[in-house]
Amino acid sequence: MSYKVLLIEDNEGDILLTKETFEIRNVVSEVLIARDGDEAITLLENLMRTQPANLPDLVLLDINLPRRNGHEVLQFVKKSIQLRHIPVIILTTSNSDRDVNMAYRNFANSYVLKPISMEDFIQSIQLIEDFWLGTVQLLKSDYSPA
Amino acid sequence: MEHELKKINLLLIEDNEGDIFLIKEVLDESTMIEHISIATDGEKAIDYLVNEKNTLPNLIVLDINLPKITGHEVLKTIKANERCKQIPVIILSTSSNERDIRESYQNFASGYLVKPTEAVSFFRTIELIESYWTQFVRFPNGI
Numbered sequence: 001m002s003y004k005v006l007l008i009e010d011n012e013g014d015i016l017l018t019k020e021t022f023e024i025r026n027v028v029s030e031v032l033i034a035r036d037g038d039e040a041i042t043l044l045e046n047l048m049r050t051q052p053a054n055l056p057d058l059v060l061l062d063i064n065l066p067r068r069n070g071h072e073v074l075q076f077v078k079k080s081i082q083l084r085h086i087p088v089i090i091l092t093t094s095n096s097d098r099d100v101n102m103a104y105r106n107f108a109n110s111y112v113l114k115p116i117s118m119e120d121f122i123q124s125i126q127l128i129e130d131f132w133l134g135t136v137q138l139l140k141s142d143y144s145p146a
Numbered sequence: 147m148e149h150e151l152k153k154i155n156l157l158l159i160e161d162n163e164g165d166i167f168l169i170k171e172v173l174d175e176s177t178m179i180e181h182i183s184i185a186t187d188g189e190k191a192i193d194y195l196v197n198e199k200n201t202l203p204n205l206i207v208l209d210i211n212l213p214k215i216t217g218h219e220v221l222k223t224i225k226a227n228e229r230c231k232q233i234p235v236i237i238l239s240t241s242s243n244e245r246d247i248r249e250s251y252q253n254f255a256s257g258y259l260v261k262p263t264e265a266v267s268f269f270r271t272i273e274l275i276e277s278y279w280t281q282f283v284r285f286p287n288g289i
Contacts, residue, residue, distance in 0.1 A: 078254070085251035095284070104232035104286045107225070107254040111284045124282040131278035135271060136257040137247050 002029035003133050006056035008040040008073060009033070009091075010065055017118065018060070021125040027133050032056060037068025041076050048082055055141035056086060058132050061108075063092040063099050071102055078107040085139045087132055091124075152289045153180035154280065157203035159191040159220060160184070160238075161212050165261065169207070169238075172272040178280035188215030192223050195230045202230055204285040207275070208255075210239035210246055218249055225254045232286040236275065 005028050009015050015033055022028040034040035040061075047055045059077065063070035070090065077083045087109040092099070095113055103111050112128065115121045132138075156179055160166050166184060173179050183203060185191035191208075192215065194200055206224070210217035217237065225231050234256040239246065242260045250258050259275070262268045 081252070084254075085248065087257065097287075100284045101232060101286045104234065109256045110234060110279075112282045113284050115282060120282075127278050127281060131274055132257070135259060135274050137242065137260055139244070139247055139251060 003027060003057040003138075004030045004032065004054070006032045006034065006040070006043070006059045008035075008037070008059065008061045008065065008070070010035050010062065014062075014114070014121075017121060018125055021122050022129070024126075025129065027129055036066040037070065037073045039067075040065075040073050041068065044077070044083060048080075052082070052141050055083070057138050058128075059086055059088045060091045060128070061088050063090060063094045063103070071099075071106065074103060074106050074108055082141070086141070087136070087138070089128060089132065091128075153178055154204040154285060154289055155179075155181045155183070155201065157183045157185065157191070157194070157206045159188065159206065159208045159212065159217070161186050161209065165209075168265070168268055169272055172269055173276060176276050176280065179276070187213040188217065188220040191220050195224060196227060198229070202233060202287065204233070204287075204289050205279055206233055206235040207238050208235050210237060210241050210250075218246075218253065221250065221253045221255055234279075234285070238271075238275075 007015060007018055019031050022031055034043050061070045061073055074088055077086065077088055090103045090108045090111040091114055093114045100111050112124055115124050158166065158169060170182060173182055185194055208217050208220060221235055224233065224235060237250045237255045237258045238261055240261045247258045259271060262271055
């Protein structure tokens with residue numbers, strides 16, 4: 001199985017490190033990048049309309065993003081019947097209770113605190129890979145909702 | 147680790163005694179799990195969660211095929227309840243039926259896992275739940 005991940009992140013260092021960590025194993029075949037909330041929503045809208053089979057299997061979402069923030073992107077995904085089944089993992093440096101509670105109340109699938117050390121960062125990405133892409137049952141997006 | 151991780155409380159909603167035994171066998175070893183509560187049917191689970199005297203769990207592991215109220219109904223109730231909708235719910239079921247998986251995600255399950263039939267794989271799945279959810283994950287309500 002090879003999976004497509006959508007990474008919604010504005011920090012170039014984190015983008016590079018996340019992509020390189022996914023390259024270590026062959027589980028993820030493609031990492032789509034959106035660098036702000038607007039770009040993420042536009043990308044998802046386009047895929048839904050034109051090529052739903054190419055929607056990502058997993059979304060990694062930062063909170064502090066330019067234009068529309070992570071909470072708005074999360075609400076967009078979870079309000080959509082066509083997107084809702086895609087797990088959205090919040091991956092952020094924000095440790096505020098307000099962000100955590102709001103994310104879970106908007107049905108984030110999980111909230112991962114971005115580790116600061118590189119070693120822990122790589123380990124957290126690989127645990128995300130093991131759990132969400134190696135163990136959890138995901139659904140393909142190429143169906144029409146009944 | 148930069149932030150201090152706190153131990154979590156887990157609610158297991160499961161009617162199969164063998165599975166409860168195996169899951170507890172693995173999770174009791176965890177230094178990151180403070181307490182595991184068990185509800186053996188859907189009704190007990192909901193009664194426990196909506197009772198304001200009870201401390202809410204940080205994570206719920208939920209079976210689908212349960213006596214009285216099915217796991218789907220339990221999930222819907224949790225996710226529509228203002229007191230407990232923020233708690234992540236992982237489905238752990240023998241069913242690999244696509245309809246069960248789809249319905250679970252539509253009702254905001256955090257993740258859907260199929261119980262492996264073979265013991266070694268079963269243990270590995272529970273170990274992975276433990277290592278993923280206790281190392282870098284933050285939970286609602288300050289944990």
